Amino acid sequence: MTETSPPVHTAPDQEKWLTPGVKKIGSASFLADVGHEIPTALLPSLLTSTLGAPAAALGAIEGVSDALAGAARFGGGALADDPARRRKVAVGGYATTAVLGAATAGATAVWQVGLLRAAAWTARGLRVPARNALLADIVPANKYSRAYGFERMMDNLGxxxxxxxxxxxxxxxxxxxxIGLSLIPGLLAAVAIVYAIRKTPRPTSRDNVPLKIRIRPVLQGGLGKLMAAVAAFEAGNIAATLLILRASDLLAPEHGTKVATTVALGLYTAYNVAATIASVPAGRLSDHLGRRGPILVLAGGVAAFLLSYGLFTIDATTIAFLAIPFLLAGVxxxxxETAQHSSVAALAPKDLRGSAFGLxxxxxxxxxLAASTIAGILWSAVSPTAAFTYLAAWMLLALAGLVWASRR
Incomplete structure (x- = not known):
């Protein structure tokens, strides 16, 4: 009789998480970010140099577009609750954003640019909850943090x-x-999402169920407590452009405006590189730490911001010193972001996961929006030090909220 070897069982912690589906969602994030960063980077030149618009037009267009994107993410969460709808919204959102973003290349008037930009950002906002919910569909629960860390890494790389x-x-x-050629990476992102969807089980459609935005059921239990701490963090999470401005202002007296601007942009690149490098290790650490892993990693990230803002209150003029708060903020x-997404995937009710990501x-x-607006007012009315002190206070409040949420 020939002996046969007993079957080898793979332990849960050995399950593969970097599956073809996860890779394609990460690729979609990378390609989509490349696609929308091209028109974003060139929008000022298109408006002011090509179309002769004032700087105020750029501010108005970006402000309206950002507001619509935020509203669309909220509505997109309700759409993403249905597994069948979330697939359609994800593919449609990526494709529509690519087409509308590239179409601004043919605009002949400022209002056309504004309309196309606003519509593209609305589509971009709609797809975000759907993409995040799709990622949770194809990853084991004990690997959420690594998968979301990979997606964030690819997005930052873009x-x-x-x-x-x-x-x-x-x-x-x-x-x-x-700008027109940005269509290519944008459509490739949509193709990548289609491929990722093919790796998920085909859902049973619930299209006959009316759409309903649900907040209270989402916030019940641990997610509600965690979301309060997240809200405190976001109230102190300013746009990176203000970090660039702080570095430029500090370096200009000694190095001149042109050199200061160049160095500040280099520091911003270092910020993005640090965010890219930190995402996957943060996810690995979170998964390794178990149930409290996401909240501990989130607390570590908030602490890094607290240190960064504290250093930005100092009127230092050396490049080496300024690199430290940029790198801390990037890490x-x-x-x-990795911990936020994995926490929502783990704590939200499965049938309300889309609404949770939308929220x-x-x-x-x-x-x-609130952080950048209030910090900007304090910056102008009092001083940059006052602005960063205000932001650091929110980080302290967020840390206190995370401690409270962890104990409960």
């Missing part, structure tokens, strides 16, 4: 590569051709 590609295309073909955002995205949008 934020680095996109502007560099825009510069090369402008030098080769000009602004309008460069912080890599850890925070998270809305809290992020509104918090960032």
């Amino acid at each position: 934020a680095i590569f996109g502007p560099l590609l825009a510069l090369g295309l402008v030098a080769w073909l000009g602004v309008q051709w460069a 912080g955002i890599g850890a925070v 998270l995205a809305t809290v992020q949008s509104l918090g960032n």
Whole structure:
């Protein structure tokens, strides 16, 4: 009789998480970010140099577009609750964003740019909860943090590569051709999402169920307590442009405006690189720590922001010193975004996962708007030190909220 070896059982912690589906969702994030960073980087030139619009037009267009994107993320959460709808919204959102973003290359009037930009950002907002819910569909629960860390890494990598590609295309073909060619990576992102969807079990459609935005059921239990801490963090999470401004202002007296601006942009690139590098290790650590892993990693990211803002209150003029808070903020955002997404995937009711991701995205949008607006007012009315002290206070409040949520 021939002996047969007993079957080898794979332990749960050995299950593969970097599956083809996860890779394709990560690829979609990378390609989509490259695609929308090109028109974003070149929008000021298109408006002011090509169409002759004032700087106020750029501010108005971006403000309206960001507001619509935030509202769309909230509504997109309700759409993403249905597994069948979330697939359609994800594919449609990526494809529509690519087409509308590239279409601004053919605009002949400022109002056309504004309309196309607003519509593209609305589609971009709609797809975010659907993409995040899709990722949770194809990953074991004990691997959520690694999967979301990978997705965040690819998204941040796109934020680095996109502007560099825009510069090369402008030098080769000009602004309008460069914006038009952003269609290619954008549509490739939609193709990647289609491939990822093929790796998920085919859902039973619930299209006959009326759409309903649900907040209270989402916030019941641990997710509600965690979301309060997340809201405190986002209320102090300013746009990275203010970090660039702080570095430029500090370096200009000694190095001149042109050099200061160049160095500040280099520091911002280092911020994105740090976020890219930190995302996957943060996810691995979170999964390794078990149930409390996401909240501990989130607390670590918030602490990194607290240190960063504290250093930004100092009027230092050396490049080496300024690199430290930029790197801390980059590591912080890599850890925070990874932990936020994995926490929502783990704590939200499965049938309300889309609404939970939509609520998270809305809290992020509104918090960032409030943080940047109030910090800007304090910056102008009092001092940059006052602005960063205010932001650091929110980080302390967020840490206290995380401690409270962890104990419960």
